[in-house]
Amino acid sequence: MRRGSRVVNWLRYLLELPAAAAAYTAGKFKAFQYSRELLQHAAPPVLSVGAGYRLLEGLKQAERKNRIGTPRDWQPEERELLNHIIGETRRHNRNNVTRTEAYRTVYFHSPELHWSLLAHLVSRNGGWNMTDLKGEWLPRLLKEPQRKELFHFLERCNALIFGDAYPQLLLYQWSRREGRSLFHLLPGLGVSSFMGPVWSQFLREGDSALLSVALIINEQHFIEGRVVQNPAYKPAVHSLITELQSILQLNGVVFPYGVGTSDGKSGSGLQLAGLIIEKFRDISERIEFGKRLYAMLFGIPAVLHGARCFAAAVRHTGSRADYAPSLFQKNMPPRIPPVEKLAGGKLKKDAPLLYSPELRDAWDDVELKPPEPGDWFHSGETLAAYFDSLPMPSHFEMSNEYGMILDKLELAALTKGSV
Template sequence: MLFGWLKNKSQKKLMENSDKILTLHEKTILLQEWQVPPSLSPLNENDLKLLDEIKSRTLQSNRNNITRTQAYLDIYLNHPELHWAFLAHMVSRNAGWNMTDLKRHSLSGLMGFDSSSIFFGFLEKGNHLIFQDAFPQLSLYAEGKRQNQDFSHLLGHIGVSSFMLPFWRLFLKDGGKNSRLLTVSLIINEQSLLQKHVMNNPYYQEKVLNSLKFQLQEKLGFTQILFPYKHRNLIEITGGTVANFASLPSRIEFGKELYMRLFSDPEVLQGAVAFGKDNFHTGSRSDYMPKVFSTDADSLKVYSPHLENAWPTHLHKSTKKLEDWFSFDKANELPGLFTLSGQKDIPNMKEEHLLNIMQLSSLGEIHKLMT
């Protein structure tokens, strides 16, 4: 069973200390709608025009990590009820930093060009795929809000999973108030999509997830997600590290944990939004820690280039409509994922982050001596 891990005792204990965000009535609606195979409604001229506009906008904004990250921020600033968009913006910044990390002297020495290119392709593929799926959903909602119309009948036409359809209908019916329910549903959807079309890919399993280099970097914080935020006149850092990046349940729980750390404390949220608005995402870690990182390769600081100087634009093959990850046989297990931890501690990640930099640098130097 895909989510059989929920029956684990430790997971049950975690759920007992969590806030359930799915009512019995909402669960009943979901189960009823999920068991009816979705059908595509007929399209009129205005529908076709809107879908073409969203497709064009998505294609333009999905060029690279820089454009995706900015697009997420733009849509959140205009529609702050779309919490997932800002969470995606901050996580997408981390994807860009991880991409440029591959050009850092310590990591490039450890991995070599071929391995670095494979890792970059893995990160880019996942980043691209999630945006391709989620951004049209967010855009359709934004357009419906602008025109004061319900465009939920178009969701199926943009390839949205049958899992997400009732959540968007509930969100629209509620006037966009239940941001937490929509956010958790998008976390589950996007991570499940990633699992089916990237993580389960035999090539990436062999070359990335099962590789010793990735496992070493995972232990040293390569799968760490950092949220810089402005606090008084300083930039503080919070976030977390996923325990097992290859595990779908781990990533879902981690996504919910990150959501709470970003949105449960107004000071962190306001500071993170201020950071996002004031610091255009370049892919360089100097965006948030210029005293440690530099885009200058000859600097005494840790080298962290701009993404567009580190990697050429990756041309993705045109993709046909992806097979839906969701099927009704998963339906009874999924509602158990709709909990959010009541824990509101906000860890300071600065020291841990600096320690990881030193560890990875040391690892790179040892590798040079041994090769």
């Protein structure tokens, strides 16, 4: 795009600022009101003080076992089961689409595993972020090497979490099937010693909230040293995320939960619930963010019902057309000069749909490298505060916010115009 066109875009943007700001403020107020309305019907998941105390006692025993070593006297059939689970995990860990589908299958087979639905929806967001890098706007904002770096960062996080968590979910299902605990096999799957007491207690007590928080803690610690603080990813990727997070919204997660209403309460069109994390590189912030997402998903009946229906009905492809087909298309449109298509987060009259490819059309599968060895868990006392409460976010309706994000992204792409 020529410099003159960029100047025109900025001038038009400045002239439209008062009206846009007014519309944004009004939409923000409506979203806040609707969040409050939904909160009136909330039934937040609760962390039991007694269950938390019992878990911390179990973790102290796990610490002592770590110091003396863990025996691995497994029977031949147990080794066979471990090989089966490892094979199933490898089969489903091909790419973001196969992982996301595997989480969904686990949840609808074992709905007490709340974390599986949370992981399914968060993994969908990971896939959308991946395909955005080849979609309508980001190829104009980021050069190809930058986009590849971001993709590999997202892919590694997604793959490592799945490779660690999915075997645990399968081992739980096998334990239920056989009517006995098989969690003494967790070391054979490379799972942290932190999770042994967690799963054993869940099998006895069925506390879905406690298990979900423990899995959030475990998976964030699992990727902390392997990806987030890994020098191989840290310099380039983190600078990009810091610089562009306000535009790319890689630090946000949304759950589609409805197609809107005609009464004006939440606006028309798509309904999205979600949150934005401010400090991705802070592990405590990521854990608390995951807890708030979980509380929102399983504490707001309308969000849970809508997100469950969406997950059950819509197969994940990685394209944002999965949840917003009135905004996005999966097929690449003909190459034309970039034009302004949006007004207030909605398509202008006669404007073509925005391009959002499926994952299979955007990125090839990546060869899965084994995770770096080591157990992050050393002391349960340092984790006790995470089990104190499950805070419910006060504002989570993001339909209006999402429209503003799209407008900002389009403006940035049209202004910069780099290919």
